[in-house]
Amino acid sequence: MFEFSCTVKAGQEPARKLRQQTAPVERAMLLLIALVFVLRVVPGSAQNLYQNSNVSQKQYDVIVAGGDPEGIAAAIAAARAGARTLLVDTRPALGGLMTRGWLNTIDMNLDSRRRPLNGGIFAEIYRELDDNSFDVKVVEMLFDRLVAREQNLDVIRGALTLLPVAGSQTLPLYRPGQTLCPDDREMSATLTAEIMPPRASEAMTVTLQGIEIVHDHGQITPVSGRFFIDATQDADLAVAAGAGWKNYGEDVWGNIRNMATTLVLRLGNISDAGWQKMCVALGGNSDPGGLLGGTRRSIWGFGDIIKRYSPSTQRVRVRGLNLGRQNDGSVLVNAVLVFGIDGLDRQSRREARQLAEAELPLLLAFLQKNIAGMSEAVLAGVAPELYVRTSRQIATQYTLTVDDVLENRDFVDRACFGSYPLDIQAQVHDHHGDVTGKPEQYAVPLRSLIPVGFSNLMVVGRSAGFDSLAQSSARTIPVGMAAGQAAGVAAVISMKRRLPIDRLASDSSAVDELHQQLTRQGVSIGPNLARPPAIVGHWAYPGLKFMRQRGQISGGYGNEYSLEQPISGKAFANRLVNLFPDLHEHDRRWLYDFCAGQDSLNLGMACKILACLESFAVGDAIASRKILELPPDEVFDGFRQRDLFVSPWPAAKSKWNIALSRGAAYMLLLRWSEQRAH
Template identity: 40%
Template sequence: MYENKAKPNDSIVHAPHENKPLEPVETVSKINSEYDVIVAGTDPEGIAAAVSAARNGLKTLLVDGNNREILGGLFTVGWLNSLDMNLDKNDKSSNKGKPLNKGIFTEWFAQVEGDSFDIHTAANAFKRLVDGEKNIDLLLKVKSMEPILQEGGDSAGSKTITGLKLVLEDGTVQEVKAKSIIDATQDADIAAAAGVPYTLGREDIGNKDSRMAVTLVFRLSNVTDDVWKNIRKAIKIEDNGKNEHGSNEQSAWGYNKLQTYQPVNEKRTKMRGLNIGRLNDDSVLINALQIFGIDGSDPASREEGIRIGKEELPHVVDYIKANFPELAGVELDGTAPELYIRETRHIQGEYRLSMIDVLENRDQWDRIAFGSYAVDIQRTKPDEWGDIITGPIQYAVPLRSIVPLKVDGLLVVGRAASFDTLPHGSARTVPVGMATAEAAGAAAKLSQTEGITFRQLSASKEAVAKLQNMLNEQGMDIKPFTIEPIAISKHKHYTGLKVALLMGLAKGGYTNKNFNLEGESNPQAMVYLIGGAKTALGQPAAMPGDPSAAVAAIPEAERSKQKLTLEQASLTIATALGMKVSPAEAQSALVSGGFLSEATVNGIDDPTALKIGETHMMLKDLAQTFGAAADPYISR
């Protein structure tokens, strides 16, 4: 029976400012040969999974292989001490709304200072959660973890994970059996080793080598209360009423002028505006230095990222001190032991969360968590900007998204769950991850009680309803919801927008206004659209041409200024397809070849000035001709 340690979080009261030492974490001296559940990883998601499993009566091994001495991972060793909150935007009882994901997340959150927190406070709160559960054995500093597999499962070609082979800190090898494994390693390390299929970075939109930048968080000292007041004043002046930057007693976000900083390592680093989180000792932690070309799933690459960051940061801090008077007295006072890694693997699960799920604020019948944070895509290389794709009100994460394909007995929680790369920009946030992890712990109990696999559980509406009842009893508040359809869904070009959005070729900002379907397009924008489609569809043989060749006759300075004609748009597509046609012949060639429909042509209001929405409809027609390659973009 689940023992709820706290009432559902109706009112969060934060701890006062008090600098407390880290409480030592005790690792178990001897582990059992078998457990009900093994949870791999001590990031917040791993702790939530282990606590949930333990409270549901399961003997649980919580194990970590990252040479950590404290709990909390990203928050406490990666020093990311500012939360991307998932708030209930329909809750009018407070200015900002209350957390959507309750349960263990809000139990922990009630013990820290606020949306930014002291890492000692956070680590001690995680420790108390684990220490409070007699069913948890905590094992740190293992040298490696490998899945133990047996052939066969409940689907064709699948295997079943039955435990982990651990190399302990002293070099001893021990095999530990378990009825269930929860992978909370952040990079799906256990799942990948077990043979779960996955995509890397932006592979699902055609670019396997592209992923969001990593960050080395750094600490600045000498940030007294007076300095903090001056920081807040400076940010308010910078914001100038736009509500794009802001601050409170614990957090600040602004200083976008820092993007003028010229990195020493200009090919590998870039500064963004400062995200600042206060500690309780007159210091702050800064999430702002972006580092590129790092594979977060590779230990050697992670070490390279830390080295690059440490070499760049003295120059960054000198620039800050010289250009911002209120920060003139700060000093660089250390860097995080671990990188903040945003994106590596995305497993393939029974369901893959899509951008349309997030855009349309969709509920799911097997909901286990909720998201509402903006789809925030950070830079993937120095010479580009990040994007806000959309700002959802609320969407559900399904149980099926943590049930991996090909391997039974395993759940994967956190940012590596079964999310497409773009919605991952929202769903990767820790409150979502902790909610999925709490659900995973409860699902382990239910699967063992019912004698069914996770895959069978995820396919059974009756079993999922039992799981949701368990979660509600635990204080998570997993209830159905309905949100009015978004306004843009009524637009006649919405189907085209969805295709562009799924390919990563449209961005709406926080309010979706930037989709601007009625805005005028231009020849250069059409080149970008078709070039992006060529990448996303992965059809080099069928699209051998360079779409930019279609604008060669237009002066470069005019390519983004001229109105886009139907003839020019058709030529751009035809050129990408490798057709040898004149501008006047391009449209008829596309229609006769099945690449452009008469309905789309007839729906264009003015052939001399195409709208953005009309180009999206042409993109949809093009995509539909590529069959299976286009299914992920057409069928959602």
């Protein structure tokens, strides 16, 4: 045996001295302990109805669709609150992304004292783990043990799919994701629709009556319910019932911009000594921010080496390695990115798997040659499910925004808290991702879990009511499980009070009861003590928000927006092109050519550029040439007369020949865009 400790990743607990056991006798003892653990996990109270259409009853108070961690938390919370609850999933094992997608490292959401936020059911799982990275089989058993304890909870696993029933009509799925349309099984075309269902609205409220559980070979089990929680990854149940939604990215960038999809792979034949070599290599090159390093369970880094890898197609890229050591000695690798995948299209998802699997032999050869400790590694498998990060966002009573997150906002109807960075993963091959900013702590309102136009349906998980930037923080598993727990309790309160869920968030008494019950279930749900960051008081903050809401600027982990630094001509041109993608190609070329030689701009030259773009918009080439001949101070005076530099723009910064700072550029673009819109 040996001991080692390595650099600790930001957000992890201080590294403890951890023993890696290698002797055969000790391994046998571990297997015996694991066997005893499995025997203790066998369901006792909950009905384990795997591939069994004979549910214990035909009517439930709460029905939860989807066995991802969010759905498990929702079902347990509802059962603990006294509701007869049914959890239905299509997979053979609970855990979804954690156990089927092999996403075996938790993106922790911590408070200002570096303690996990929320508590509750997530904490019950987290306390059983020895690291932020975990063994997939152990987590699967932990989920089984949790649901087995609940007297009021039945579980069906291995269903083919399920369909919502509303108005006594069974509704087909519309563009379902992999939860209700598993990629490894075939479904009848009659279970899906080509036409988008009629959209629910506040004027036309939908009440669900039940679901139909479809099994292999076409057998159907109808089950009625009083309340429904959609915990599928893509809100498939809600969409089939008529919930409104947007494709990911449309609200921020004006078009679909899904993050890359990942297929996690498993490597075998990496010895304990090999694992230690990798830890030591990174320990000697660790950075203060914790972006690389290693522990007994996890390793993250080697980005400098991976940059030298050349994939076989531009549809695939490999990023820095996230490695997770499993109890059987194998290593899970989260690193392969596949671009251009539509998570709502089964053929596209299957294409992602094909592209990733075709790349793996080449990647393995590279790792064997270039990563110390991997020279003898072998490919030992791939995850049963893809890690699909984004697809669509549901229209809810309130959409959580990037400003809510980065201003650390609280809400009276808070359902849970988050604090993970706004981590935008790569979207195309030449995009390497952005960190828009890092909140201290923000609240997720209950309204962001309530689809518009429903009286008895909530949505939890990454497709809930978040804008596309806020989603990059709120989609993390700890936030999703806490939101699921809140949804489970809210469902019971809604039924007990006979108060439709679309009215619950505005009922202060019901919200108080929600918080009281969550507190009794071990959730920390008091007022958010985090304050807005100091930058909200900057005179150019409205301009910063304008650009940030459109995905045009990032503050990184330190929220450093450099508002007082000069902006280059190229950076100014980039902002304009991204804000106005409908610019003609020749106008875009002119803009870049004109700005290319400007290491820095003054305010007058920036106004001149905008005036030229105005003339381009109306097709007046003569006016454009005249503007170019005008002195910058004259063009600036014209913009001043249009009130573009009124308060809070400081008088000292509203001179034509002053260097254009980033903050001033953002404010100028905000006000100019507002005038153009009117």
